[in-house]
Amino acid sequence: MVRRLVHALLAVALLPAGVAAQGSRTVILSTTTSTQDSGLLDVLVPLFERRTGYTLKTISVGTGQALALAARGEADVTLAHAPAMEKKHVADGQLRNRRPVMYNDFLLIGPPADPANIRGEKSVPTALRRIAAAGARFVSRGDRSGTHNLEQRLWRDAGITPGPPWYIESGQGMGATLGIANDRQAYTLTDRATMLAFARRVSLTSMVEGDRRLLNLYSVMEVNPANGPRVNAEGGQAFAAFMLAPETQQVIKTFGVEKYGQPLFVPIAGKTDDDF
Amino acid sequence: MDLLVEGVWHALTLISRGDPEILAILWLSLQVSGTATLVALLLGIPAGVVLALARFPGRTLLVSAVNTGMGLPPVVVGLFVTILLWRSGPLGEWEILYTPAAIVAAQAVIASPIVTGITLAAVQNVPEKFLLQLRGLGASRIQMVRVVLREARLPMLAAVMAGFGGVISEIGASMMVGGNIKGHTRTLTTAMVLETGKGNFEIAIALSILLLTLVFAVNWGLTVIQQRRTP
Numbered sequence: 001m002v003r004r005l006v007h008a009l010l011a012v013a014l015l016p017a018g019v020a021a022q023g024s025r026t027v028i029l030s031t032t033t034s035t036q037d038s039g040l041l042d043v044l045v046p047l048f049e050r051r052t053g054y055t056l057k058t059i060s061v062g063t064g065q066a067l068a069l070a071a072r073g074e075a076d077v078t079l080a081h082a083p084a085m086e087k088k089h090v091a092d093g094q095l096r097n098r099r100p101v102m103y104n105d106f107l108l109i110g111p112p113a114d115p116a117n118i119r120g121e122k123s124v125p126t127a128l129r130r131i132a133a134a135g136a137r138f139v140s141r142g143d144r145s146g147t148h149n150l151e152q153r154l155w156r157d158a159g160i161t162p163g164p165p166w167y168i169e170s171g172q173g174m175g176a177t178l179g180i181a182n183d184r185q186a187y188t189l190t191d192r193a194t195m196l197a198f199a200r201r202v203s204l205t206s207m208v209e210g211d212r213r214l215l216n217l218y219s220v221m222e223v224n225p226a227n228g229p230r231v232n233a234e235g236g237q238a239f240a241a242f243m244l245a246p247e248t249q250q251v252i253k254t255f256g257v258e259k260y261g262q263p264l265f266v267p268i269a270g271k272t273d274d275d276f
Numbered sequence: 277m278d279l280l281v282e283g284v285w286h287a288l289t290l291i292s293r294g295d296p297e298i299l300a301i302l303w304l305s306l307q308v309s310g311t312a313t314l315v316a317l318l319l320g321i322p323a324g325v326v327l328a329l330a331r332f333p334g335r336t337l338l339v340s341a342v343n344t345g346m347g348l349p350p351v352v353v354g355l356f357v358t359i360l361l362w363r364s365g366p367l368g369e370w371e372i373l374y375t376p377a378a379i380v381a382a383q384a385v386i387a388s389p390i391v392t393g394i395t396l397a398a399v400q401n402v403p404e405k406f407l408l409q410l411r412g413l414g415a416s417r418i419q420m421v422r423v424v425l426r427e428a429r430l431p432m433l434a435a436v437m438a439g440f441g442g443v444i445s446e447i448g449a450s451m452m453v454g455g456n457i458k459g460h461t462r463t464l465t466t467a468m469v470l471e472t473g474k475g476n477f478e479i480a481i482a483l484s485i486l487l488l489t490l491v492f493a494v495n496w497g498l499t500v501i502q503q504r505r506t507p
Contacts, residue, residue: 028374037474042458057374059455074362074373175473198475228364230371 026055027235030067030075032146033173035218036060038193038264040255047251048242054235062173064144070095070221073228076236079243081146081191081218083273084153095221100272101243102252102265103217106150107195108208110136110187118187124211125158132158135166137186141177142169146216151189154213178202191216193264196256215276218265220244244269279477287482297459298479302486305464308376309444312383316391316439319384321432324395325421342396345389350382351448357382358452374455379463382449387439394435398428433502437495444491464490 035041036058045056059066059075063082070078071094078095080086089095108127110118116134118127131138140162141148155162168186170177174194181188182202195206208214220240225231242248249267256264268275290298327339359365361373361381372378402424410420425432447465454461456470464487471480 026371033473036470039474045458057455057457057460059374059457072362073364173473175475201475201477229368230363 024232024235025053026057027077027232027239028057028059028075029077029079029239030059030061030065030069031079032063032066032081032218033060034081034147034191034193035079037173037175038197038256039259040193040252040265043251043255044243044248047248048239051242052238054238056239062141062143062145063149064146067095070223071227073223073225073231076223076232077220077239078223079218079220081216082149083217083219085146085149086219086221090221094224094227096224097237097240098219098221099240099244100217100219100268102249102267103215103276104192104265105209106147106189106191106214106216107206108187108189108214109181109195109204110207111185112203112205113185114207116187119207121208122211124154124208124213127208128154128158129160131187132160132162132166137166137168137184138162139168139170139177139181139184139186139188141174141189142171143173145174147174147189147191150213150216154189157213178204193256196260196262196264199260212276217273217276280481283478283481284485286478287485290479290482291486295482298482298486300459301462301464301467301483302490304376304462305444305487306490308379308450308463309383309440312380312443313387313391313436313440315380315384316387316443317436320388320391320435320439321395321425323388324392324435325399325425327392328396328399329421329424339396342389342392346393348386348389349448350386350446350450351452353382353385354449354452357385357449361453373453374457374461376454376461378453379450379461382453383443383446386446386449387443390442391435391439394438395428395432398431398435399424401431402427430502433498437498440494441491445487 031041041058045058048054048056059069061069063080064085066078066080067082067085067089069075071089079101086095086098090098108118108124110116116127116131116136118130121127121130140151168180168184170180174190175198177188178190178194178198179202182204187207188204220243222233222236222240223231225233249269252265252267253263256262327335327342357378358373360367361370361378362368363371363373406427407420407424410423415423445465447469450463451466451469454463454466456462456466462470464483468480468483471477471483
């Protein structure tokens with residue numbers, strides 16, 4: 001009864017906007033903010049649409065939310081960068097066919113004054129322990145994103161439970177978090193793509209990089225149609241196949257060179273987690 | 277300071293060049309918020325008139341609800357509309373989540389109480405004696421409503437301005453139900469958040485200037501109509 005009433009009301013409300021049934025030609029991709037903020041999707045989405053005839057809708061949110069949306073069947077395919085969380089969803093049967101697409105790396109960055117004296121340190125846990133010991137400010141995403149997920153694991157590896165007053169949670173995307181870290185002259189963990197995009201705006205510099213723990217691996221997963229009604233399994237499959245196709249991988253390989261003088265992602269279709 | 281000057285300068289060149297992407301975003305925002313305001317007027321004006329003129333049990337409760345609704349947080353509306361429109365939600369079969377239609381629906385929900393509340397206040401400001409006179413002259417209900425609306429039409433333009441101004445600058449609901457999809461559901465405000473997140477402050481500033489200009493132009497037009505002839 002209530003449902004019918006809501007239907008009728010919304011039907012009236014929506015008439016002027018021209019509601020069109022989308023059918024199965026629409027694919028919903030849930031993904032992390034870094035793929036969008038880096039501009040990569042702006043290049044890949046039109047390519048996918050032209051090649052397959054599908055309309056792709058990209059929902060860019062933190063990886064935690066992107067995976068949760070996919071697990072609820074609110075998306076058809078997902079591109080994320082939190083291997084541990086992803087594997088859990090795959091094991092639970094909500095997502096399937098997880099395949100690595102590309103990678104880049106995270107950097108531990110900080111103010112040039114380097115109050116915790118970590119510049120050039122090779123091991124991230126050691127660097128984090130020094131930050132904690134010095135009580136130097138550290139800004140965390142605090143938003144269950146892929147970056148936040150990794151950061152929490154790194155603190156665990158360091159054997160430290162970070163907390164106030166020196167540990168600041170921004171609860172925002174990578175760009176905004178870099179702004180806060182810059183303003184507070186604090187350390188933070190960032191992906192390389194976002195750091196390059198902000199290089200002109202922030203005075204923070206790279207402190208620790210190259211640690212194997214800082215690998216940033218992006219994988220594509222299809223949504224199990226059993227998760228909910230109206231999952232477009234075929235469309236999801238088509239996008240996953242597109243991301244792994246040689247032509248797309250070639251585009252990923254050169255993306256960013258023009259603007260930043262170096263590529264932002266390294267394509268790795270066909271590899272598995274064990275190759276790293 | 278450099279960023280501000282540079283940003284504004286860059287923004288002005290982007291606008292004067294008529295950047296097609298920015299123009300498309302501007303046009304979409306205008307369409308979506310315009311439609312939402314229209315829907316809100318269709319729902320809010322009758323509701324406001326009824327609440328102002330009719331007397332029935334529970335009326336005070338309803339008026340309080342409308343007054344509360346005038347400050348309805350857009351993110352709350354966004355959250356509930358999203359849940360309703362989810363594939364697994366009660367209206368999932370419509371498949372309109374992440375479309376402009378979904379933003380129109382959410383913004384109409386935000387603007388309707390604003391229009392209702394201002395209409396209510398405008399109609400209640402029509403002097404009681406005037407209503408008594410009308411009734412004494414034997415006006416029918418429909419005739420009364422028409423005359424009252426005519427009397428209240430100038431203050432009610434404020435309802436249009438407040439409703440439109442509220443929804444076009446709203447971000448929480450547009451982001452959640454629209455998804456900020458490029459070329460599809462990216463509005464002025466969601467584009468601003470995205471461009472700021474990307475570090476493209478010039479584009480964000482250009483969009484801010486456009487948003488302010490747009491709201492100003494609409495309000496100016498309506499104010500000219502409103503002030504042309506004071507009653």
